Amino acid sequence: xxxxxxxxxxxxxxxxxxxxxxxxxxxxxxxxxxxxxxxxxxxxxxxxxxxxxxxxxxxxxxxxxxxxxxxxxxxxxxxxxxxxxxxxxxxxxxxxxxxxxxxxxxxxxxxxxxxxxxxxxxxxxxxxxxxxxxxxxxxxxxxxxxxxxxxxxxxxxxxxxxxxxxxxxxxxxxxxxxxxxxxxxxxxxxxxxxxxxxxxxxxxxxxxxxxxxxx
Amino acid sequence: xxxxxxxxxxxxxxxxxxxxxxxxxxxxxxxxxxxxxxxxxxxxxxxxxxxxxxxxxxxxxxxxxxxxxxxxxxxxxxxxxxxxxxxxxxxxxxxxxxxxxxxxxxxxxxxxxxxxxxxxxxxxxxxxxxxxxxxxxxxxxxxxxxxxxxxxxxxxxxxxxxxxxxxxxxxxxxxxxxxxxxxxxxxxxxxxxxxxxxxxxxxxxxxxxxxxxxxxxxxxxxxxxxxxxxxxxxxxxxxxxxxxxxxxxxxxxxxxxxxxxxxxxxxxxxxx
Numbered sequence: 001x002x003x004x005x006x007x008x009x010x011x012x013x014x015x016x017x018x019x020x021x022x023x024x025x026x027x028x029x030x031x032x033x034x035x036x037x038x039x040x041x042x043x044x045x046x047x048x049x050x051x052x053x054x055x056x057x058x059x060x061x062x063x064x065x066x067x068x069x070x071x072x073x074x075x076x077x078x079x080x081x082x083x084x085x086x087x088x089x090x091x092x093x094x095x096x097x098x099x100x101x102x103x104x105x106x107x108x109x110x111x112x113x114x115x116x117x118x119x120x121x122x123x124x125x126x127x128x129x130x131x132x133x134x135x136x137x138x139x140x141x142x143x144x145x146x147x148x149x150x151x152x153x154x155x156x157x158x159x160x161x162x163x164x165x166x167x168x169x170x171x172x173x174x175x176x177x178x179x180x181x182x183x184x185x186x187x188x189x190x191x192x193x194x195x196x197x198x199x200x201x202x203x204x205x206x207x208x209x210x211x212x213x214x215x
Numbered sequence: 216x217x218x219x220x221x222x223x224x225x226x227x228x229x230x231x232x233x234x235x236x237x238x239x240x241x242x243x244x245x246x247x248x249x250x251x252x253x254x255x256x257x258x259x260x261x262x263x264x265x266x267x268x269x270x271x272x273x274x275x276x277x278x279x280x281x282x283x284x285x286x287x288x289x290x291x292x293x294x295x296x297x298x299x300x301x302x303x304x305x306x307x308x309x310x311x312x313x314x315x316x317x318x319x320x321x322x323x324x325x326x327x328x329x330x331x332x333x334x335x336x337x338x339x340x341x342x343x344x345x346x347x348x349x350x351x352x353x354x355x356x357x358x359x360x361x362x363x364x365x366x367x368x369x370x371x372x373x374x375x376x377x378x379x380x381x382x383x384x385x386x387x388x389x390x391x392x393x394x395x396x397x398x399x400x401x402x403x404x405x406x407x408x409x410x411x412x413x414x415x416x417x418x419x420x421x422x423x424x425x426x427x428x429x430x431x432x433x434x435x436x437x438x439x440x441x442x443x444x445x446x447x448x449x450x451x452x453x454x455x456x457x458x459x460x461x462x463x464x465x466x467x468x469x470x471x472x473x474x475x476x477x478x479x480x481x482x483x484x485x486x487x
Contacts, residue, residue, distance in 0.1 A: 013351075015324045015325070015327060015329050017298070017301050017327040018305065018327050018329070021302055021303075021305075022305060025302075025303070025305075050351065050352050050355065051351060051352040052352065121427075122233075123233070123427060123452065125353065125354050125398055125429075126233075127354065127399060127429050127452075127453075128233065128235075128236050128276070128429075128452075128453075129234050129236070129276055129482035129483075130234065131483050152483050153485075154234075154482045154483045156307060158329075158354045159354075197329075200305060200306055200307045201306075202271070202274075202305055202306055205305060206305060
């Protein structure tokens with residue numbers, strides 16, 4: 001594989017090393033940087049994220065990343081949002097009041113359900129491995145980062161809020177939590193968001209990272 | 216619910232069922248993976264990352280690294296080991312032992328850990344739980360508790376790897392820790408640790424009944440059936456395993472199969 005250059009947006013969140021190592025595993029050169037200009041040097045861009053939506057959006061704005069991210073999309077550079085980075089792709093979030101997101105994928109971020117369909121209590125945050133399932137009968141994973149993934153393959157999730165895209169076509173994969181469908185992968189064209197952590201989802205996650213390099 | 220979904224539900228058994236997590240726990244002293252009984256009498260097992268890689272390949276859902284002398288010496292030496300592990304291990308890693316500040320946590324997370332487990336420093340400074348949760352999110356802040364039974368249905372919190380008593384009641388402390396922002400609880404029974412006698416079910420019951428966050432059962436797993444028991448009766452969300460894996464009395468492939476056969480939800484994992 002040629003040396004694809006991946007840039008990872010560093011706006012002061014937790015573990016970025018694993019994302020870096022995941023791409024390096026496939027021979028990519030990875031730059032983790034807080035400098036928006038350097039981010040634009042990448043041929044693939046990753047928006048990671050853990051923590052609170054409002055705080056993270058503020059951090060992106062303070063560091064001048066919001067414009068950069070829109071520029072990335074305009075230039076059709078493949079963009080991968082992970083976990084909170086995926087949620088920020090949407091219009092807005094209900095976490096601690098309504099906070100504006102990046103507005104790249106129409107929809108909203110809301111709380112995970114706290115009870116199952118049959119009324120049992122669900123734990124929040126959801127921490128653990130869940131099977132990925134096609135969102136719609138028409139979902140074609142072949143054109144997405146899930147090209148080499150089979151329905152049922154499990155990925156590692158840790159979250160309390162979930163993305164709810166408005167357009168059905170933006171929903172690529174879901175998982176079931178208490179019997180309810182939760183968005184696991186969303187996106188269109190060069191934009192993809194993963195609610196789970198591909199860099200922490202073993203071989204399944206690595207296949208997704210590899211696909212992103214080849215996209 | 217649509218049919219396409221119904222099929223998957225049947226196939227993977229995930230409907231209304233939360234997958235439990237199978238976690239390999241690695242207690243480390245200096246550069247060595249060690250194992251004790253009641254957290255004492257530590258025996259050297261080998262290189263922590265050799266074992267970590269083996270468990271990753273077997274399909275462990277997560278790893279926990281514990282620097283078991285860190286509190287004694289006041290610092291965590293695991294950063295280098297974790298940094299190395301992050302090169303070829305791609306599952307969540309929790310690191311504990313001697314984490315006393317947000318800066319300590321930052322250092323560990325930058326080395327490739329996803330969560331920090333805090334025990335001793337949280338007891339002496341409960342505000343640390345809130346500080347870590349606010350800095351990195353609750354999902355990053357694991358409250359580690361070493362519990363010793365003191366009477367029927369009462370357990371006391373110990374620190375410094377089971378050496379120091381605190382006078383704190385385990386259930387009360389867990390509730391407080393979760394209120395302060397702990398997103399997960401690692402609950403180790405010092406009484407059962409290393410004994411292979413099975414988990415302290417009553418301890419798990421007492422704690423899981425009181426908190427809404429996931430609880431990891433640790434200490435005492437002698438056989439795969441013990442895991443089934445602590446999940447079914449103690450409502451554990453995850454199980455930490457050490458002795459049973461290190462001494463190869465079983466392995467994660469076999470344990471996963473037994474858990475699944477018993478009707479527990481486990482991660483769908485395909486062996487190479």
